[in-house]
Amino acid sequence: MVETSPTSSSSSWWRRWWAPPLHNHHHRRWIATITNFLSTHKTFLIALWLAFFFTVFYWHRDGTTGGLLIFRRTLPCRTLPKLRPVAFNLTDFGAVGDGVTVNTAAFEQAVRAISRLGKKGGGQLNVPPGYWLTAPFNLTSHMTLFLAEGAVILGINDEKYWPLMPPLPSYGYGREHPGPRYGSLIHGQNLKDVVITGHNGTIDGQGQTWWKKYRQKLLNHTRGPLVQIMWSRDILISNITLRDSPFWTLHPYDCKNVTIRNLTILAPIFEAPNTDGIDPDSCEDMVIEDCYISVGDDGIAIKSGWDQYGIAYQRPSMNILIRNLVIRSMVSAGVSIGSEMSGGVSNVTVENVHIWNSRRAVRIKTAPGRGGYVRNIIYRNLTFDNVRVGIVIKTDYNEHPDEGFDPKAVPILEDISYCSIHGEGVRVPVRIQGSEEIPVRNVTFWDMSVGITYKKKHIFQCAFVEGRVIGTVFPAPCENLDLYDEQGHLIKRSVSQNVSDIDYDF
Secondary structure (H helix, E strand, O other), X not given: OXXXXXXXXXXHHHHHHHOOOOOOHHHHHHHHHXXXXXXXXXXHHHHXXXXXXXXXXXXXXXOOOOOOHHHOOOOOOOOOOOOXXXXXXXXXXXXXXXXXXXXXXXXXXXXXXXXXXXXXXXXXXXXOOEEEEEOOEEOOOOEEEEXXXXXXXXXXXXHHHOOEEXXXXXXXXXXXXXXXXXXXXXXXXXXXXXXXXXXXOEEEOOOHHHHHHHHOOOOOOEOOOOEEEEOOEEEEEEOOEEEOOOOXXXXXXXXXXXXXXXXXXXXXXXXXXXXXXXXXXXXXXXXXXXXXXXXXXXXXXXXXXXXXXXXXXXXXXXXXXXXXXXXXXXXXXXXXXXXXXXXXXXXXXXXXXXXXXXXXXXXXXXXXXXXXXXXEEEEEEEEEEEEEEEEEEEOOOOOOOOOOOOOOOOOEEEEEEEEEEEEEEEOEEXXXXXXXXXXXXXXEEEEEEEEEOOOOOOOEEEEOEEEEEEEEEEOOXXXXXXXXOOOOOEEEOOOOOOOEOOOOOO
């Protein structure tokens, strides 16, 4: 280690680097002058050096919390790949990445330039390192939005800059208030061939102001998502961080052929209302993989419309693969289906998912009035780590858009399997609450062993459930289910499908 303070060892250091051969008299006198200067001004130089060190340390400690730009960490330069025939830099359009300048016009000009290149393969917009404040803006077809390492797109947190949009047709009106809803920070509709990617750059919705106003009932319209793509196809979103959305974070609506990969999605686990991670809504042919999600509501929530409006819209969510995720949700669930599922949800596989420190792990939620169906759902190779309730099916999630719903429109829940379910620190491993009007049919459990923290008798809870257990599962299953051995031979047929032992007291 090199000693940097001007002590006697400093003199040796200076001599080793600066002193010429000592046989020269003038050189000896020059060295003596330097040594005397260092000794005389030792205290001053040490103080100056320490002041500089702590200044640099202070401004380096968190590059996201302000500080002088000259002291912010300089990130290593990574070559930006050219994924389209033509690439633009955001600064080409006058953008300034100081976190203060509003760059909405620059984003809009860049998107217009790319929109003219559709027949030539489209264009790429590179967002370089910096803090790029903007109001909401729209994407265009055949576009790649590329966020460099250290690039942060910041959503302006004054709602007057956020445009109002018509309610989603499958919801009837804004999710939180009647009438128009706020648009998303990054929006697109009726698009084809759109890529949002990067070197793990960030899109930050700065949702703190929105959450506070929502809790104080100061907003007159439904909050907007961070990223919303509607009525579009061939969408890829990968290798970026999404954080602090005002509302749902990533909301693909009525889209086909969507791939979401290698995302980090973050929001405070408390006091960040409705900040779902990813909400596929009436989407078809979709893959969500290799993501880390820690948010203030559901990690993933598959939807397809709300009550009579979703029934009329008739767009199911189907053919969805969710795999290789780590999720935390302290107030809701890791992976949910519903409760807005009135257009139907089918052919969903959830596999290789680790859910930790969460209120619930996987959940299906619905209610009379929803209509629709949830069928052909496979949960495979799931790990629950310190989860209050592991597997949940709830059929009385009674939240409705208005009084016009039909209470006789009951959903169908069937063909749901849970295979290779393991974990520890789980209070209630299973709670499947069917009802007389909404029974849960053809449920399968196979290879399940979950360590429990609450040794009450009824911790595998069921009501109005028909299905089977194959082989040995732990804890012991409810009496509603048929028992089969590992070879699939029937051991015991249940005669108690309608028995209920649901207990919400623990």
